[in-house]
Amino acid sequence: MKATISKVKNHVGGEVTIGVWLANKRSSGKIQFLELRDGTGYIQGVVLKNEVSEENWAKAKELTQESSLYVTGTVREDKRAPSGFELTVTSIEIIQIAQDYPITPKEHGVEFLMDHRHLWLRSSRQHAILRIRNEVIKATYDFFHDHEFIKVDPPILTGSSAEGTTDLFHTKYFDHDAYLSQSGQLYMEAAAMAFGKVFSFGPAFRAEKSKTRRHLIEFWMIEPEMAFCDHEESLKVQENYVSYLVQEVLNNCKPELKAIGRDTTKLEKIKAPFPRISYDDAITFLKGKGFDDIEWGDDFGSPHETAIAEHFDVPVFVTEYPTKVKAFYMKPNPERGEVVLCADLLAPEGYGEIIGGSQRIDDLELMKERYEAFHLTDPSYKWYLELRQYGTVPHSGFGLGLERAVAWICGLDHIRETIPFPRLLNRIYP
Template structure:
């Protein structure tokens, strides 16, 4: 019976064949232990000299790291294994013998590993991170589809910037200027006016010259937009979504979390309600904690976000930021014209902002005024203004950064390990 490592539990005490690669091996005079992987998981294959032909045993002992092979054997329960099973090998058929595999079981430097990222993702820990990322993606679709959202695909090539910044990758679109998208939000708003509740999920690009452990040049964003939803209701949905992601990772990635030595009690504690703290109150709290250099109107940096999250020891919404810090499309607060109805969700354990969201301006004249005040070309945003011209409604949305969320839930320090092929300030290879 041909199967995969992930499915061997269905075949206890039966003989199966698995296509696999040799991740590592060790042997004594009488037994060879083969650490096998097939992309779905890892399992130990045991070759006992007294139970197989001498040629097979010698072949097992001489296998090289990352050689590919078909392995046939009897599936056994193994309580000592975190996986729960091992394979008593009865036959081997080498497909390709690898030579000089560069990533050995010894320690390697980060730059070396990044240069060999195409091979590094085969390792156990990197495999675990990719599986957790996959669970978050699956859970995202499950959550939003269960809530009646429609998936909308926004363009990657755009003629304008949602954030109104210069941190854009410029390209030529035949005889026009174009940019790589830094957000699907504006298009998602158009989708919400047609389909009520939508979400986009795609790559975004920021030409930000940052080298911090939280930043990538190319990253993936989940961006829901919701018609007839005001600010507080949007926060409720964000909270429910994040709690659902944490629950699904904890439920379905137990082996991966153990391999990464993630404190699962931290994930179990991710439950609502999350504190909702205004920027003003957060600033006062920071002053109490000794951050005397930050004044009203300053943005919060990594140390400030970390201090706020540690104070509450759970995700915390920071709301009503100064208008001067936020993009042009955010709805002003009804009682103050110097703050907007927005929120950043700050993750604990030093992972920083994972969600940014707001209620959007739905008044035509006000939005036009803000576009002009920010020095943006009115003609490029005319289609966006049209959304406020033909049946405008209150609406809200947010964006969750996938890689930061993967890093937080998996306990990985740097976002470069949360995507298969990261694009960093100094890295476009491989």
């Protein structure tokens, strides 16, 4: 019977055939131990010289790292094995013998591994990280569908910037200028006016020339938008969503978390509600921590975010930033116009901002004033203004960077391991 490694638990005592690659091999006299993988998991295949034909014994000896094969054997329960099972091999059908596989069990430099990213994905650690990423994606769809959100796909090619910045990738759209999207948010606001609660999940592009461990040029964003929703209601959705992601990973990715050595006791604390600190109080806190150069009105950099987050062992909201450091569409606090109804969610352990969100301006005249202040005279912004002209309502939304969230959940040193093929300032290969 054909099976996968993840399903061998259903065939204990029976014989199965699995298409696999050889991850590693060792031998001890008349026994060969094959570490096998098929994409769903790992299992040890045991080849006993006295119990297989000479041909199959020879085939097992011939196998090299990353050779491909069909292996047939009897499933045995073994509590010592990482998967809890092993395979007593009865026959082997070789598909290909791999020659000189470049990523050997020794240490390799990061640049070498990145040049071979198409192969590095096969390693147990990278495999585990990307399965955790997959769980976060699945949990995202489950959470928003369970809360009656509709998925809407915004365009990737746009006629303008989402936030009025210049860090965009420009291209020609026939005889027009176009840009790769840096956010789907403006379009999601339009969708929210049609469907009430929506979310998008898609790629975003930032042309910032940044080399930090937190930045990618191409990344994936989850961007919910909610009509008839104020800032406070949005914060509750955000903290419940992040708590759900973490708990789903804890429940469904135990082998993967173990494979990457993640301290899960830190993740077990991640449950809503999350603490909050105002921008004002954050400035006072930072000055008390020796950041004498920070002044009210300054935006926070990575060292500032890290210092704030280290004071908490769960994510923390920093709320109500100065109007002048935030995007044009954020709604000012009605009682204090110099700050906006917004929040950044900072992950613990030094991972920085994983969510940015705000209540959006819903007043037509105020939005017109913002257009003038930000010099948004391009006709491509006309449709966004019309959302305030025809049936405007209070509405809020946020964006979660998938890769930053995965980096934090996995406890990784660098964001480049959270995406299959990272695009960095100096890298577009492979």
